[in-house]
Amino acid sequence: MFIDGVKVIADPTFSAEEIQYFVAEEKRLWQNKNKQLGQLALELDGEEVILKGTEKSPIRRIRRITGYLSSIDNFNDAKIAECRARVTHGAS
Secondary structure, three states, X not given: OEEOOEEEEEOOOOOHHHHHHHHHHHHHHHHHOXXXXXXXXXXXXXXXXXXXXXXXXXXXXXXXXXXXXXXXXXXXXXXXXXXXXXXXXXXO
16 A cells, blocks of 8 residues: 555554554654655564665666666767667567
């Protein structure tokens, strides 16, 4: 389930209100560290609640051009046009 943009994996014994509380509290803690919470796992261990948070990370595409790895942010117009004109071949 997703709550406030965070993927939540929770033990079924937690109520919706408890899950909402833990998500809000963790998001606040992560924002204080200038990080973005991407996933939160809630587990119950006896009387203790175990929270496992994972940072949200953007996925970037990296291209290999002439032996170097680079994102297309660094490409000039000609190299961007070359990338768009490429033909991908399926493996046989």
